[in-house]
Amino acid sequence: xxxxxxxxxxxxxxxxxxxxxxxxxxxxxxxxxxxxxxxxxxxxxxxxxxxxxxxxxxxxxxxxxxxxxxxxxxxxxxxxxxxxxxxxxxxxxxxxxxxxxxxxxxxxxxxxxxxxxxxxxxxxxxxxxxxxxxxxxxxxxxxxxxxxxxxxxxxxxxxxxxxxxxxxxxxxxxxxxxxxxxxxxxxxxxxxxxxxxxxxxxxxxxxxxxxxxxxxxxxxxxxxxxxxxxxxxxxxxxxxxxxxxxxxxxxxxxxxxxxxxxxxxxxxxxxxxxxxxxxxxxxxxxxxxxxxxxxxxxxxxxxxxxxxxxxxxxxxxxxxxxxxxxxxxxxxxxxxxxxxxxxxxxxxxxxxxxxxxxxxxxxxxxxxxxxxxxxxxxxxxxxxxxxxxxxxxxxxxxxxxxxxxxxxxxxxxxxxxxxxxxxxxxxxxxxxxxxxxxxxxxxxxxx
Amino acid sequence: xxxxxxxxxxxxxxxxxxxxxxxxxxxxxxxxxxxxxxxxxxxxxxxxxxxxxxxxxxxxxxxxxxxxxxxxxxxxxxxxxxxxxxxxxxxxxxxxxxxxxxxxxxxxxxxxxxxxxxxxxxxxxxxxxxxxxxxxxxxxxxxxxxxxxxxxxxxxxxxxxxxxxxxxxxxxxxxxxxxxxxxxxxxxxxxxxxxxxxxxxxxxxxxxxxxxxxxxxxxxxxxxxxxxxxxxxxxxxxxxxxxxxxxxxxxxxxxxxxxxxxxxxxxxxxxxxxxxxxxxxxxxxxxxxxxxxxxxxxxxxxxxxxxxxxxxxxxxxxxxxxxxxxxxxxxxxxxxxxxxxxxxxxxxxxxxxxxxxxxxxxxxxxxxxxxxxxxxxxxx
Numbered sequence: 001x002x003x004x005x006x007x008x009x010x011x012x013x014x015x016x017x018x019x020x021x022x023x024x025x026x027x028x029x030x031x032x033x034x035x036x037x038x039x040x041x042x043x044x045x046x047x048x049x050x051x052x053x054x055x056x057x058x059x060x061x062x063x064x065x066x067x068x069x070x071x072x073x074x075x076x077x078x079x080x081x082x083x084x085x086x087x088x089x090x091x092x093x094x095x096x097x098x099x100x101x102x103x104x105x106x107x108x109x110x111x112x113x114x115x116x117x118x119x120x121x122x123x124x125x126x127x128x129x130x131x132x133x134x135x136x137x138x139x140x141x142x143x144x145x146x147x148x149x150x151x152x153x154x155x156x157x158x159x160x161x162x163x164x165x166x167x168x169x170x171x172x173x174x175x176x177x178x179x180x181x182x183x184x185x186x187x188x189x190x191x192x193x194x195x196x197x198x199x200x201x202x203x204x205x206x207x208x209x210x211x212x213x214x215x216x217x218x219x220x221x222x223x224x225x226x227x228x229x230x231x232x233x234x235x236x237x238x239x240x241x242x243x244x245x246x247x248x249x250x251x252x253x254x255x256x257x258x259x260x261x262x263x264x265x266x267x268x269x270x271x272x273x274x275x276x277x278x279x280x281x282x283x284x285x286x287x288x289x290x291x292x293x294x295x296x297x298x299x300x301x302x303x304x305x306x307x308x309x310x311x312x313x314x315x316x317x318x319x320x321x322x323x324x325x326x327x328x329x330x331x332x333x334x335x336x337x338x339x340x341x342x343x344x345x346x347x348x349x350x351x352x353x354x355x356x357x358x359x360x361x362x363x364x365x366x367x368x369x370x371x372x373x374x375x376x377x378x379x380x381x382x383x384x385x386x387x388x389x390x391x392x393x394x395x396x397x398x399x400x401x402x403x404x405x406x407x408x409x410x411x412x413x414x415x416x417x418x419x420x421x422x423x424x425x426x427x428x429x430x431x432x433x434x435x436x437x438x439x440x441x442x443x444x445x446x447x
Numbered sequence: 448x449x450x451x452x453x454x455x456x457x458x459x460x461x462x463x464x465x466x467x468x469x470x471x472x473x474x475x476x477x478x479x480x481x482x483x484x485x486x487x488x489x490x491x492x493x494x495x496x497x498x499x500x501x502x503x504x505x506x507x508x509x510x511x512x513x514x515x516x517x518x519x520x521x522x523x524x525x526x527x528x529x530x531x532x533x534x535x536x537x538x539x540x541x542x543x544x545x546x547x548x549x550x551x552x553x554x555x556x557x558x559x560x561x562x563x564x565x566x567x568x569x570x571x572x573x574x575x576x577x578x579x580x581x582x583x584x585x586x587x588x589x590x591x592x593x594x595x596x597x598x599x600x601x602x603x604x605x606x607x608x609x610x611x612x613x614x615x616x617x618x619x620x621x622x623x624x625x626x627x628x629x630x631x632x633x634x635x636x637x638x639x640x641x642x643x644x645x646x647x648x649x650x651x652x653x654x655x656x657x658x659x660x661x662x663x664x665x666x667x668x669x670x671x672x673x674x675x676x677x678x679x680x681x682x683x684x685x686x687x688x689x690x691x692x693x694x695x696x697x698x699x700x701x702x703x704x705x706x707x708x709x710x711x712x713x714x715x716x717x718x719x720x721x722x723x724x725x726x727x728x729x730x731x732x733x734x735x736x737x738x739x740x741x742x743x744x745x746x747x748x749x750x751x752x753x754x755x756x757x758x759x760x761x762x763x764x765x766x767x768x769x770x771x772x773x774x775x776x777x778x779x780x781x782x783x784x785x786x787x788x789x790x791x792x793x794x795x796x797x798x799x800x801x802x803x804x805x806x807x808x809x810x811x812x813x814x815x816x817x818x819x820x821x822x823x824x825x826x827x
Contacts, residue, residue: 096555100555100556100558101556158708159555161708162554162555162556163548163707163708164545164546164547164548164552164553164681164708165546165681165684165685165705165708165709166555167545167546167553167679167681168546168679168681168682168684168685169685171678171679171682172682172685186487189484189487190484190487193480193483193484194480196480197477197480271476275479276478276479276480277479279479279480279483280479280482280483282483283482283483283484283486283487284486286487287486287487324482324485324486325486327482327486328482328483328486331478331479331482332479335478335479363588365588366589366591367558
């Protein structure tokens with residue numbers, strides 16, 4: 001009789017016993033073979049339950065880890081989109097700002113930036129697919145981008161004729177950018193960021209592990225109980241089959257604990273050293289590029305601004321946008337030991353350059369302001385566009401480093417779970433087999 | 448052997464529990480994300496509010512200014528005057544509009560400011576700094592201000608002078624001085640070339656664009672049109688070209704500039720209001736008002752007419768009869784709208800009454816009694 005027949009037999013016996021009625025069952029169970037059969041069935045059922053719980057927990061973990069990696073990539077894509085939209089707008093506004101005949105170079109820069117934006121929005125639309133909540137935001141951007149570029153072309157055509165309505169079209173484009181496209185990009189960022197948090201929560205929740213441990217202990221209790229019963233009934237101290245099953249179970253539990261611990265720590269590290277600084281730095285990056293767009297718009301409006309009530313308010317948009325930057329940088333440094341020295345230096349330079357521009361704007365000296373914004377270096381000090389580029393570069397480098405840390409840690413978390421699902425299936429099956437074999441040996445003695 | 452099985456089990460249990468505990472030590476937090484998201488939150492500007500205009504003609508001599516002073520020689524400004532301060536500073540700071548073709552605009556090709564307002568500012572600057580080899584623009588700082596910024600720019604003394612098609616009215620005169628009138632314009636309508644609109648009455652219930660805080664938008668108050676405010680003047684042309692408004696209303700001097708930028712439009716209608724332009728100056732500087740009036744007086748009617756012709760060409764100033772006809776036009780428009788509104792109301796009420804009669808119990812009972820014949824007028 002193979003172990004399979006034992007299992008079938010014991011199950012069959014139990015069913016027959018039920019059919020014959022409670023009395024017969026009770027009578028059968030009162031005998032040692034009956035009890036042994038019951039124990040074997042119990043072991044098999046508990047082991048299968050344990051296997052299912054464990055497999056579920058392991059696959060859930062794995063999914064969480066993989067979703068964290070995917071969502072983080074989407075988050076970075078959302079940031080890139082937002083940045084390239086701001087960038088497009090800053091370049092467009094600076095193009096008009098210079099005045100005089102249109103420079104082919106600045107036209108090319110605008111076209112490149114616009115192309116990059118549309119490539120990114122198309123890429124993002126493909127990446128998020130249809131199943132995600134970010135769909136509407138991406139669609140909003142996809143819909144608005146051609147309208148935006150149409151407004152810019154209107155502005156260009158009118159400006160080439162020297163007509164001031166060109167400026168009105170530029171402002172309209174600016175409004176479209178600031179009220180529809182950038183907020184949508186921000187929504188996208190927020191949605192992906194929240195999904196990232198959910199992923200982390202699921203990836204480190206102790207619920208799954210707790211269930212596995214409880215199921216494991218239940219199986220262990222059944223195994224130990226069977227051994228105790230056998231030991232008493234047969235006066236043989238060790239049943240090799242059951243002992244092997246117990247050892248396999250314990251081994252699997254230890255594997256589980258170790259894999260989950262490594263994965264948990266790797267994921268926590270991925271957040272602390274990877275995605276947290278990525279989020280903080282990319283938020284800074286978005287704000288910085290928006291500030292650059294704001295400055296060029298304020299300059300292109302030559303003080304008219306966005307209809308601020310007072311002239312002193314022309315810098316208000318810039319102030320509002322840059323206010324949180326320092327806090328974000330400090331937090332990034334606190335959280336993960338990200339080096340912000342280079343960023344801080346670039347940021348200070350950029351602020352100084354911008355302050356020079358604003359000073360000239362407030363004096364009404366637009367020619368000087370424009371020269372400080374897009375002109376050549378003066379006395380070793382960069383114009384704001386060069387300083388802005390330097391700041392963006394410094395931020396991008398640090399984001400790249402944090403991203404690399406994230407990728408490494410996320411890969412480690414994923415690797416930790418390698419083989420776990422296979423091990424669960426194999427070891428659980430072996431555990432059942434060993435236990436049933438052990439019980440069969442004893443059952444044979446009652447023939 | 449029982450004991451051995453137990454001994455095997457317990458350390459493993461302890462290990463598993465420890466792993467569980469260890470695992471709980473480090474944990475994920477939302478802090479970084481919260482601050483990132485908070486930082487990206489964008490304040491949404493409040494929607495534009497439109498206030499009722501002040502009652503017209505609440506003061507007499509609305510368009511009078513202070514008497515012109517005798518102009519001192521350039522560079523010899525009276526001590527303690529604003530002109531002296533300007534001369535010492537070396538620059539006259541002027542608030543202008545850079546977006547209104549023919550009145551005040553930035554020409555991107557030459558990177559200079561041009562227009563009727565700008566020429567007058569030049570005359571004022573020349574009177575302070577005198578004629579010299581260097582262009583007078585070197586002594587002028589043009590600050591582009593929006594229509595809504597005109598009052599605050601003067602009140603904050605961010606500029607010495609505002610020359611931006613600024614209509615003189617009583618309410619504004621409480622807050623600042625105006626020079627004497629240098630141009631008289633008529634508020635009119637600009638519509639697409641193929642539009643049949645000919646007057647404000649044709650625009651009842653339709654959107655009409657005008658600049659925020661302008662007298663033009665005030666004049667449309669309660670005339671039955673839907674007012675569509677924008678920040679800067681040419682924004683209206685964008686709205687018209689995009690088909691969001693049926694018409695633009697502004698002064699003819701502004702509208703001819705729009706028409707030049709978009710020939711598929713036309714200026715139509717009777718005069719909606721007479722607008723008299725003056726340059727605005729802070730209330731603390733009456734001496735500068737007199738000085739500017741002196742400059743305008745020296746330019747004389749001929750000089751002003753030359754500048755006007757240069758920028759506005761054939762657009763003639765309204766005659767006395769036209770001004771008289773246009774006087775109180777906004778009130779007439781409001782009265783006409785109110786009358787029309789009352790007529791409509793009466794019609795609606797009458798309609799209601801007819802329905803009530805038709806649906807009253809005796810009428811329905813009658814309908815039951817005689818059916819089709821009754822309902823279609825044949826008596827039973």
